[in-house]
Amino acid sequence: MRYLPRDNKSRAEMLEAVGVKSVDELYKDVPQSAFIEGLADLPLHMGEMQVERQISGYANQNHSAIDGPFFLGAGCYFHHIPSTVDYIIQRSEFLTAYTPYQPEIAQGTLAAIFEYQTYIAQLTGQEVANASLYDGATAMVEAALMSMRLTKRNKIVLGNDIHPEYYDVLVSYSKNYDDVQIQQGGEPDDDTACVIIQSPDFFGQPHRYEQWRKYCDETGAKLVVVVTEILSLGLLQAPDMADIVCGEAQSIGLPMSFGGPHLGFFATSKENIRQMPGRLCGQTVDADGKRSFVLTLSTREQHIRREKATSNICTNQGLCALAFTVHMSLLGEDGFKHLARLNHEAACDFVDIINKVDGLSVVNDTFFNEVVIQLPVDAHDLVNGLAEKGIIAGYPLDGNRLLCAVTEMTTLKDVEEFVGALTEAIK
Amino acid sequence: MAAERNIEQAGKMKQSLDSEGRGLQYEENLLWEKKRNDEPAVDLEPLRHIPLRTGQDERGNIGLPQVSEPQVVRHFVRLSTWNYSIDHGFFPLGSCTMKHNPRINEKLARLPGLAHIHPFQPEQTVQGALELMYNLQNYLAELTALPAVCLSPAAGAHGELAGMMTIRRAHEAKGNTQKKIVLIPDSAHGTNPATAVMCGYDVRTISTKETGRLTVAAFKEALTMTDPNGADIAGMMVTNPNTCGLFETEILDIADLLHEAGGYFYCDGANFNALVGKIRPGDFGVDVMHINLHKTFSTPHGGGGPGSGPICVTEELAPYQPVPVVVKIAGGYHLQTQDDQPESLGKMRGFHGQFGMHIRALSYMLSHGSDGLQEVAEGAVLNANYILSQLQDVYHVPYEGPCMHECMITDKLQKGESKEDDVTTLDIAKTLTEYGFHPMTVYFPLVLPGTMLIEPTETESKDSIDRFIGVMRHVADEVKAGNTDQFHEFPLSTPRRRLDEVKAARQPVLRWSEDMAQL
Numbered sequence: 001m002r003y004l005p006r007d008n009k010s011r012a013e014m015l016e017a018v019g020v021k022s023v024d025e026l027y028k029d030v031p032q033s034a035f036i037e038g039l040a041d042l043p044l045h046m047g048e049m050q051v052e053r054q055i056s057g058y059a060n061q062n063h064s065a066i067d068g069p070f071f072l073g074a075g076c077y078f079h080h081i082p083s084t085v086d087y088i089i090q091r092s093e094f095l096t097a098y099t100p101y102q103p104e105i106a107q108g109t110l111a112a113i114f115e116y117q118t119y120i121a122q123l124t125g126q127e128v129a130n131a132s133l134y135d136g137a138t139a140m141v142e143a144a145l146m147s148m149r150l151t152k153r154n155k156i157v158l159g160n161d162i163h164p165e166y167y168d169v170l171v172s173y174s175k176n177y178d179d180v181q182i183q184q185g186g187e188p189d190d191d192t193a194c195v196i197i198q199s200p201d202f203f204g205q206p207h208r209y210e211q212w213r214k215y216c217d218e219t220g221a222k223l224v225v226v227v228t229e230i231l232s233l234g235l236l237q238a239p240d241m242a243d244i245v246c247g248e249a250q251s252i253g254l255p256m257s258f259g260g261p262h263l264g265f266f267a268t269s270k271e272n273i274r275q276m277p278g279r280l281c282g283q284t285v286d287a288d289g290k291r292s293f294v295l296t297l298s299t300r301e302q303h304i305r306r307e308k309a310t311s312n313i314c315t316n317q318g319l320c321a322l323a324f325t326v327h328m329s330l331l332g333e334d335g336f337k338h339l340a341r342l343n344h345e346a347a348c349d350f351v352d353i354i355n356k357v358d359g360l361s362v363v364n365d366t367f368f369n370e371v372v373i374q375l376p377v378d379a380h381d382l383v384n385g386l387a388e389k390g391i392i393a394g395y396p397l398d399g400n401r402l403l404c405a406v407t408e409m410t411t412l413k414d415v416e417e418f419v420g421a422l423t424e425a426i427k
Numbered sequence: 428m429a430a431e432r433n434i435e436q437a438g439k440m441k442q443s444l445d446s447e448g449r450g451l452q453y454e455e456n457l458l459w460e461k462k463r464n465d466e467p468a469v470d471l472e473p474l475r476h477i478p479l480r481t482g483q484d485e486r487g488n489i490g491l492p493q494v495s496e497p498q499v500v501r502h503f504v505r506l507s508t509w510n511y512s513i514d515h516g517f518f519p520l521g522s523c524t525m526k527h528n529p530r531i532n533e534k535l536a537r538l539p540g541l542a543h544i545h546p547f548q549p550e551q552t553v554q555g556a557l558e559l560m561y562n563l564q565n566y567l568a569e570l571t572a573l574p575a576v577c578l579s580p581a582a583g584a585h586g587e588l589a590g591m592m593t594i595r596r597a598h599e600a601k602g603n604t605q606k607k608i609v610l611i612p613d614s615a616h617g618t619n620p621a622t623a624v625m626c627g628y629d630v631r632t633i634s635t636k637e638t639g640r641l642t643v644a645a646f647k648e649a650l651t652m653t654d655p656n657g658a659d660i661a662g663m664m665v666t667n668p669n670t671c672g673l674f675e676t677e678i679l680d681i682a683d684l685l686h687e688a689g690g691y692f693y694c695d696g697a698n699f700n701a702l703v704g705k706i707r708p709g710d711f712g713v714d715v716m717h718i719n720l721h722k723t724f725s726t727p728h729g730g731g732g733p734g735s736g737p738i739c740v741t742e743e744l745a746p747y748q749p750v751p752v753v754v755k756i757a758g759g760y761h762l763q764t765q766d767d768q769p770e771s772l773g774k775m776r777g778f779h780g781q782f783g784m785h786i787r788a789l790s791y792m793l794s795h796g797s798d799g800l801q802e803v804a805e806g807a808v809l810n811a812n813y814i815l816s817q818l819q820d821v822y823h824v825p826y827e828g829p830c831m832h833e834c835m836i837t838d839k840l841q842k843g844e845s846k847e848d849d850v851t852t853l854d855i856a857k858t859l860t861e862y863g864f865h866p867m868t869v870y871f872p873l874v875l876p877g878t879m880l881i882e883p884t885e886t887e888s889k890d891s892i893d894r895f896i897g898v899m900r901h902v903a904d905e906v907k908a909g910n911t912d913q914f915h916e917f918p919l920s921t922p923r924r925r926l927d928e929v930k931a932a933r934q935p936v937l938r939w940s941e942d943m944a945q946l
Contacts, residue, residue: 001794002794003527003529003794005888005889010889014809014812017813017817018816020812023808026808026809026812026829026831027674027705027706029673029675029676030674030706030711031678031679031710031711033679034706034710035705035706035710036704036707039569039570039797039800040797041566041569041797042569042570042792042797042800043797045793045794045796045799046793048531050793051531051790051793052535055541055793056535057555058555058556058558059535059538059555061554061555062541062544062552062553062555062556063544063553064542064543065545066543074547075777078543078545082468084496087500088500088504089729091503091504092513092514093507094503094512094729094730095512095514095533096512096513096514096528096727096728098520098525098728098865099732102866104857104860104921104924104926105510105865105918105921106509106510106511107506107509107922107923108506108509109510111457111506111509112503112506113731114457114939115457118457118939119491121937121938122489122490122491134776135581135777136777137776137777138777163777165778166777169773169774169776169777172592172749172772172775175596175772176592176625176627177627178627206481206482208482208483234489235485235486236486238489248777255542255543255783256542256543256544256546257536257542258541258544258553258556258778258779258783259546259779259782260581260733260779260783261581261732261782261783261784262777270935273935273937280935280937281937282935283943284927284928284930284931285927285930287924287927288924290923292923294928294931296931296937297932297935302618302620303617304617305617306617306620306621306630307620307621307623307630308624309617309621309624311621311625312588312618312625313584313585314582314584314616314617315721315731315734316731316732317732318729318730318733319727319731319733320732326503328491329458329468329499329503330468330469330499331467331468331469331491332468332469332491332493333488333489333491333492334467334493335468335493338467338474341485342471342472342474344479344480345475348477365482366480366481366482367481368481383549384551387549387552392545392548392552395547408471
């Protein structure tokens with residue numbers, strides 16, 4: 001086995017030093033009934049070439065986004081990732097390091113997290129951000145739970161159309177408490193812990209926050225803004241009037257990877273930091289007075305506070321946050337905004353082309369890079385039919401509506417092929 | 428005048444000569460402190476500046492830094508040189524399983540047919556991905572003797588939560604509303620009690636200080652403290668082998684007592700590396716267990732994630748576990764949703780889980796195969812026992828061995844009479860960093876003061892372990908000879924020396940801003 005040091009002489013020396021004849025003697029505390037007699041399902045060990053062959057076999061059965069026109073979004077987006085990103089995150093020193101608990105020998109990871117936190121804070125218009133959470137859905141749940149801690153209230157108001165899976169995850173978590181109320185739509189009242197607004201919402205429509213801010217100020221509820229397409233923050237106004245901004249940052253630096261690993265982000269104001277979930281990296285100095293970084297405010301966390309922790313989160317999405325940071329540093333201010341606008345312009349073209357087709361119309365009057373198309377046929381059937389032609393058409397909503405995303409990866413040829421197949425399908 | 432200017436410039440030059448470090452030790456400022464480049468490090472298609480249809484004005488200046496591609500590369504490469512990693516050397520971090528991370532796993536996770544697929548694609552276009560997940564589920568079921576597997580949880584702590592929520596859901600379905608308490612030994616990871624509380628349970632702690640293990644007597648006492656039949660006990664959360672590195676010898680009897688009381692046994696899978704391919708948790712009474720793919724199955728820790736924490740459960744609990752789960756149906760593989768599994772607790776995160784980590788873990792499993800995995804556990808256990816055998820005459824070993832895949836010692840023998848003489852666990856950890864090692868886990872478990880938990884893993888050779896033992900014995904010898912001062916100063920040769928952690932917490936600076944202190 002290529003990963004193990006196989007050296008019989010050393011092994012014999014070690015057994016002798018320990019004072020046993022075989023390793024099995026070291027397992028004397030384990031009940032006999034628990035020992036495995038044989039593994040039937042798992043195949044025998046394989047060389048690197050065989051493993052590659054088997055897993056490539058799985059890959060080859062899939063239709064990937066580079067195999068044809070692709071218009072699926074719905075909280076997970078197909079964007080270009082510069083080569084530099086993957087090169088940096090595969091460096092041993094980042095890839096194979098542990099959580100930076102020993103800051104003297106982890107300043108690389110810590111400095112990168114500090115930069116990540118700065119990027120998220122700037123993009124969201126908030127004062128501070130944590131070092132990441134699992135994904136957008138769990139970040140939104142953490143925001144709801146934090147609002148409940150801050151207000152000591154139990155009602156969560158969903159102000160608009162949030163991602164259905166984010167909703168599902170919120171419902172699962174809420175069942176852990178006896179008295180959490182989730183209200184779809186409507187305004188907050190004096191029992192409301194937070195109002196959650198997604199922008200752009202699940203159907204691609206950007207939202208403003210002034211009215212929600214006013215409702216929240218009147219009732220003492222927290223305003224939580226969820227962003228599932230972080231690139232939109234390069235074109236849309238910053239949600240700086242929110243109390244918490246959270247969401248999904250997969251669009252910058254991470255492949256779709258069938259849904260994970262992605263990158264949950266979480267930002268808020270400084271006054272809330274003691275109630276924040278997750279890791280935080282802060283600046284300090286070392287014994288020589290040099291600027292240094294360290295994980296801080298850990299008295300909120302499970303390894304110190306145990307049952308009184310703000311969350312049970314431990315490992316987060318460190319390397320994904322690094323990928324994001326590298327990609328952001330390549331984009332810079334001008335590149336980030338340019339890329340955002342490029343997505344929007346591509347979506348504008350897409351909308352114009354769709355609206356010219358008889359029987360099709362785009363529902364959105366406003367959007368960033370994702371829109372709903374009204375079809376004359378069932379959306380599920382259409383998506384399945386087009387998949388057979390090598391086109392991933394989008395996310396089928398209930399009935400005759402289709403949610404389509406357009407990014408910088410979408411070419412005019414893709415759109416033409418899509419429209420051609422679509423026209424054929426609705427005849 | 429010209430001469431003065433020259434002197435001034437020479438002074439500036441000297442300063443800048445030193446500001447980026449010497450030799451191969453580079454200093455590096457933050458991106459925001461670099462001179463702004465006119466253009467970013469990407470060349471994008473030109474914009475046409477057509478009117479916006481966002482319903483709002485374009486966002487103004489954000490304040491992001493801007494540099495060229497070579498500057499970006501150099502920035503992160505320099506930062507990387509400040510990190511220690513498993514690829515540098517020995518990383519005996521207890522309960523963290525820092526084993527070799529094979530590069531083929533990275534390569535395979537990046538195949539376009541796996542990296543560029545979307546979780547909402549029609550199932551017929553992602554059959555290969557579903558088959559991969561299905562096989563991983565089956566292999567995990569076989570290795571744990573727990574037949575139902577959900578790959579969705581994103582990390583160990585998330586798997587714990589998924590596991591405990593499964594238990595909660597099962598109790599609800601049975602109408603066991605009186606079950607409100609979860610039993611947890613004091614040696615448990617902090618995530619265990621935090622998880623139980625997130626699940627809406629109260630925590631009752633069981634002391635294991637005496638022997639480092641759970642005893643039937645202590646367990647019974649905790650089980651029946653508020654109800655003679657343990658009717659208020661929802662379950663227990665136990666790590667086995669536990670965080671003192673010991674197998675729980677009375678686990679079968681304890682599991683029986685718990686089951687009689689109607690409670691479920693959640694096992695924290697952090698220490699599965701001692702068992703993999705050799706011992707099956709389902710055969711010692713476990714009902715639910717999470718598996719850290721980033722520990723036992725070699726997916727890289729990445730400086731703090733992404734991890735992956737699938738859960739494995741009994742047939743009885745299977746209906747309640749989270750969705751989605753991949754099943755095989757006529758014509759192919761299918762992702763079960765809540766509609767297929769109405770009793771399920773629902774979704775734990777968006778989409779299907781950390782799929783990229785599933786690929787890596789499967790690649791690792793196939794490499795070892797059914798014939799090779801038990802060598803993993805055996806190698807890990809032998810290495811830990813060897814370390815214990817070589818340190819036990821100079822360090823305090825509170826609980827007798829043999830240990831499993833990690834061993835626990837304390838600083839009791841090194842602590843002096845007065846505070847000045849003290850060489851503590853912290854000093855020993857920092858000394859290890861000076862000598863080119865990552866420290867062991869320190870001050871955990873919390874059962875005793877000054878604990879050190881050492882986990883070598885199976886991928887470490889005797890040579891590298893011997894060098895570690897050499898440093899540990901050197902420290903013990905020096906302390907015995909009274910040469911203690913040096914240990915309070917270490918590390919000296921690392922990119923930074925000991926940090927002022929109090930300052931970081933008292934005056935939190937959590938992001939770059941213009942008024943922040945520069946290098």
